[in-house]
Amino acid sequence: MSALLHVQGLRKAFGGLVAVDGLGFEVAAGDILGLLGPNGSGKTTALNLISGALEPDAGSVRLDGVELAGLPAHRIARLGVARTFQLVRVLPSMSCLENVAAGMAFRPQGVFGARARSLAIELLERVGLAHAAHAHAGDLTYIDQKRLELARALALAPRVLLLDEWLAGLNPTELQEGIALVRSLREQGLAIVLVEHVMDAVHALCDRCVVMSAGRWLAAGPTARVLADPKVVEAYLGEDAQSLEAKADHA
Numbered sequence: 330m331s332a333l334l335h336v337q338g339l340r341k342a343f344g345g346l347v348a349v350d351g352l353g354f355e356v357a358a359g360d361i362l363g364l365l366g367p368n369g370s371g372k373t374t375a376l377n378l379i380s381g382a383l384e385p386d387a388g389s390v391r392l393d394g395v396e397l398a399g400l401p402a403h404r405i406a407r408l409g410v411a412r413t414f415q416l417v418r419v420l421p422s423m424s425c426l427e428n429v430a431a432g433m434a435f436r437p438q439g440v441f442g443a444r445a446r447s448l449a450i451e452l453l454e455r456v457g458l459a460h461a462a463h464a465h466a467g468d469l470t471y472i473d474q475k476r477l478e479l480a481r482a483l484a485l486a487p488r489v490l491l492l493d494e495w496l497a498g499l500n501p502t503e504l505q506e507g508i509a510l511v512r513s514l515r516e517q518g519l520a521i522v523l524v525e526h527v528m529d530a531v532h533a534l535c536d537r538c539v540v541m542s543a544g545r546w547l548a549a550g551p552t553a554r555v556l557a558d559p560k561v562v563e564a565y566l567g568e569d570a571q572s573l574e575a576k577a578d579h580a
């Protein structure tokens with residue numbers, strides 16, 4: 330299968346700090362790529378560069394051959410890239426239905442009015458939130474806010490979905506529901522980039538992973554192989570891993 334999203338040589342510096350330094354990967358439709366790395370390694374910045382929240386200093390982000398790097402976020406959203414945020418961003422004083430229907434305006438061919446509301450209800454059903462269609466978004470529980478944020482991203486009818494720790498903070502039952510939901514989106518043909526620290530979810534969902542460390546590409550490949558790579562283990566555990574190995578050697 331040929332890739333839908335091509336990221337190449339992506340770079341972003343904040344003053345002297347190079348947050349993303351030459352990142353590259355590809356994701357095909359129906360594929361889930363895990364974007365992993367310890368805290369501060371540049372994952373959210375990478376999503377910000379792909380979605381247009383930040384402009385890259387260098388590099389290329391192509392969607393089906395169309396260059397996205399440098400376009401404003403609203404253009405990138407219309408071209409088919411949607412995202413969720415690590416800190417959920419819903420419009421708290423609006424109902425769930427209104428939150429999702431508002432997103433429909435940003436589809437490639439905007440959808441408005443009664444049609445937007447009926448599609449919004451379908452999406453709320455899809456994410457398990459139909460029961461709260463008329464509740465204020467600000468009154469929702471944490472998991473339901475996450476469901477709403479996903480429905481709002483899906484309202485754009487995206488081809489690429491960027492999930493920033495969407496599965497974090499869920500209890501075990503919610504996590505299994507969340508994994509099933511993400512899987513169903515993959516089956517629908519979305520190309521998904523999953524930034525995630527919940528390793529059960531990474532194992533369950535990601536075909537392949539890219540691991541970043543201090544902004545740089547550290548490892549990439551099939552999930553099980555990448556997560557067993559000593560370089561990756563060391564990047565995650567740092568000093569602890571080295572001292573654990575040293576203790577094991579001396580035991």
Ligand SMILES: Nc1ncnc2c1ncn2[C@@H]1O[C@H](COP(=O)(O)OP(=O)(O)OP(=O)(O)O)[C@@H](O)[C@H]1O
Nearest residue numbers: 343346348366367368369370371372373374375415
């Ligand atoms: N707007 C900004 N201005 C200055 N520095 C920033 C900015 N955004 C991110 N950084 C820095 O860039 C580096 C990468 O941050 P980023 O949030 O992308 O990492 P992350 O891998 O997503 O981390 P986490 O897993 O903790 O969310 C960090 O050192 C961070 O402090």
